[in-house]
Amino acid sequence: xxxxxxxxxxxxxxxxxxxxxxxxxxxxxxxxxxxxxxxxxxxxxxxxxxxxxxxxxxxxxxxxxxxxxxxxxxxxxxxxxxxxxxxxxxxxxxxxxxxxxxxxxxxxxx
Amino acid sequence: xxxxxxxxxxxxxxxxxxxxxxxxxxxxxxxxxxxxxxxxxxxxxxxxxxxxxxxxxxxxxxxxxxxxxxxxxxxxxxxxxxxxxxxxxxxxxxxxxxxxxxxxxxxxxxx
Numbered sequence: 741x742x743x744x745x746x747x748x749x750x751x752x753x754x755x756x757x758x759x760x761x762x763x764x765x766x767x768x769x770x771x772x773x774x775x776x777x778x779x780x781x782x783x784x785x786x787x788x789x790x791x792x793x794x795x796x797x798x799x800x801x802x803x804x805x806x807x808x809x810x811x812x813x814x815x816x817x818x819x820x821x822x823x824x825x826x827x828x829x830x831x832x833x834x835x836x837x838x839x840x841x842x843x844x845x846x847x848x849x850x
Numbered sequence: 851x852x853x854x855x856x857x858x859x860x861x862x863x864x865x866x867x868x869x870x871x872x873x874x875x876x877x878x879x880x881x882x883x884x885x886x887x888x889x890x891x892x893x894x895x896x897x898x899x900x901x902x903x904x905x906x907x908x909x910x911x912x913x914x915x916x917x918x919x920x921x922x923x924x925x926x927x928x929x930x931x932x933x934x935x936x937x938x939x940x941x942x943x944x945x946x947x948x949x950x951x952x953x954x955x956x957x958x959x960x961x
Contacts, residue, residue: 841892
């Protein structure tokens with residue numbers, strides 16, 4: 741069965757650079773979520789989209805932005821990267837209650 | 851806001867049973883999830899409880915008491931591959947789909 745696809749799986753950036761993460765939800769899932777998980781921490785909600793509109797916002801820094809496109813894929817744009825942005829970034833999608841997570845994109849900021 | 855508490859770590863022997871407790875305080879409770887997460891991997895869905903009672907799914911069972919703000923995940927016939935972090939997560943009515951996670955319980959299965 742198709743799962744949530746995230747790319748890239750690994751990304752290394754320098755401080756103050758920009759990074760873009762992509763998420764392709766499970767087909768016919770109308771909601772996409774982004775979570776950030778730092779080392780040894782639980783996932784923290786960043787932002788979500790329902791039918792291409794932002795539906796909720798969590799602890800997402802102003803340096804980050806996201807959008808959902810007409811084909812329902814979503815992109816998380818991160819600018820002026822800081823060392824503390826190094827984390828696993830998970831995308832999840834749902835068509836109801838259950839969230840299905842992608843395998844994550846590991847961002848390392850040097 | 852939501853306060854979600856679960857033990858940091860539990861150790862058990864292969865073939866044994868382990869119960870992971872989770873307590874929460876929240877407004878507008880709309881369900882509780884349990885996820886399994888191996889290091890560096892995505893959380894994997896285990897169970898969802900919205901009504902009081904026990905849900906059984908193979909070697910895993912999950913219980914919920916809404917009046918007590920309490921849930922547990924029961925892992926039976928432990929296998930080495932069950933060594934992972936188990937995350938309790940609460941869904942609230944004020945934000946559909948935005949899970950609030952607990953810090954996770956690291957289960958270590960020993961031979």
